[in-house]
Amino acid sequence: MTGWCERQRNILDVALASLRRRRGKNLSLLVVYSLTVFLGASVMFYSAGLKREARLLLSAAPELVVQRLSAGRHDLIPVAYAEGIRTIRGVGTVAPRLWGYYYDAVYGANYTVQVPTLPPPAGEIVIGPGIARLRKVAAGDLLPFLSYRREDLLLQVREILPAESELVSTDLLLLAEADFRALFSFPSGVATDLTVTVRNPQEVATVARKIVERFPDTRPILREEMQATYAAVFDWRGGLLLVLFGVVLLAFIIFAWDKAAGLSAEERREIGILKGIGWETGDILTLKFWEGTSISLTAFLLGTLLAYVHVFLLQAPLLAATLKGWAVLYPDFRLVSRIDAFQLTVLFVLTVIPYTVATLVPSWRAATIDPDSVMRD
Amino acid sequence: MIRLVEVRKIFNAGRPNAHAALDGVTLTIRRSAVTVLKGPSGSGKTTLLSLIGCMARPTSGRIHLHGLDTDWLAPGEESLEITSLPERFLTGIRRRAFGFVFQQFHLVRGLSALDNVMLPALPTGASRAAIAARGMALLERFRVAGRAGNLVEHLSGGEAQRVAIARALINDPAVIIADEPTAHLDSRLSAEFMEIIATLRSEGRTVVIASHDPLVYAAPGVDAVVVVRDGRIGESGSGRTP
């Protein structure tokens, strides 16, 4: 056992010395490789963090939202539908939901305007931290809005939602029903959609089916579907991961290719000498294994640790730029620092193992040359 | 003692360009003696050395090693027939029983002299400190200890030669095999090389050298000269034994 250990250490020494000898090439390889791991890990940590937030936060979302469709598009739903839905067996409460978008032409920003279950008094609003930041207002300030009748509507900021809620509330503008209707000239007797609670959570799908049967022009949206949407977006195969991982993998294939293409004449000569002076094929493979592993393991560690710093300590500036898109208002949130062994395993399998294999194959071919070849050149 | 019986080595066997580099060589190499293989270029000296040194296998014929380390020998057995051994054993024997000095020395560039000397011993699982101590002792013996930390590409020809000999000795082999060791040396260095060879013989080591350099085969301390011609052993005479 100590013999085995000593042998590995001795060979690792040679491997590191030989990496050091080709310092320039190996350093640049290490940089590119670490960067690849870094990008992959950043995307993975970031999307897993968002996926987790979405799952946990949306577990508090309405159980069932019922929209009305008109000519294939979302339309306002008559509040009278609520009575009909309430008579369906298993339905608990049905409440109209009033929400919409307000476009702030001065700032070019979209606000989500919504009447919560416990709205502020008329004339007052509760705003998300993003709006407060954009409009530079504090609690107590007055904010002017232009109603759909082209009338100025002055609403007083009662409260700013806490910074920790950015991820769900940054563009939120909560107000009283009267103000909502005044702002949008919203007709009475209709709502944006209805939220429905179901007595037995097991029956949500059944209730949804019955609603569509009773009101064929409606579309129910289950809470599970909301969660599934976000799970899909930040999933493995989801858009964000797919796009960024595609780039990462492409870069990876390029240098795996470079490696698999073969060893330099210098490296072959060395392998020949080692064989000649009594190294076995296995010793040479061990040497090449350590050369590959010390690069890939270092890149893996550097990449993941940097990604951790990037995503959780610096709030992922590189990825956030892509996510922000063209929006003027975007959440300034901090993900919970959390990585798990599964993510690391996947990263490891995706980055370290292919590289190691790619470097071992040509080495294996070179290592099986006849030892006497060193005597003839 | 190394005994070769009817050894043939055919390259590219079965193909149109098949070529018998060795054609029925029967030869005994004495223990603790210096044997020089002499012959024109292409006669098969290098091929013969590689067979003796367990680097390659003969196409037919047998090679017996006598009086080796007893590790590999079954009790009661006193010689080892190496042609039928699997590759792993062959490498093991090669590493422990043979030390090689190549024509171009074949030191690994980018490594220091000491690192080069240590290379053959590293996969044995001995501790690095022990190997380094042995390597330093050898470098001191050949008066190149001062260059231990230097990269081998910065060594002079004579220093490189001595480092190569030190490397061949690191595993304390019973047999030293050298292929054209003086081809790139001037006559003074060649003479120096043969002096070192003589000291190795006096330690009881067996030395086999392939060379057509008169400075080698005519040197004092050469016990036997074997003439190789067209893959066969010609007349063999003894050197000028002191």
Next chain:
Amino acid sequence: MPLRRADIFGVLTASGLLLLLALVLRGSGPDPAEADRLTRLQRLVTEAQLTDLALLTEARYTRHPTQADHFAPFQDHPLALDHFPSGMFWSPRRPAP
């Protein structure tokens, strides 16, 4: 005797792995502050009847992807490229599993 390369490498790699392990363990333990935060935010989501994360506020289907029409493939389709790059991240509302 100077430290061996192999040992330096071993120590550095081992400390990197340990650090990573520590980060994994740190995220997996119970965290009362985190539990409090979740309770507060879930209350907000329930009270305001929210259905989506406010990640992208530039278009309806990026602000409220769960409420978007998944059968309207023209202007409202989540894969519409008018809001590149964010538009292409969003896939239509998924049916519940």
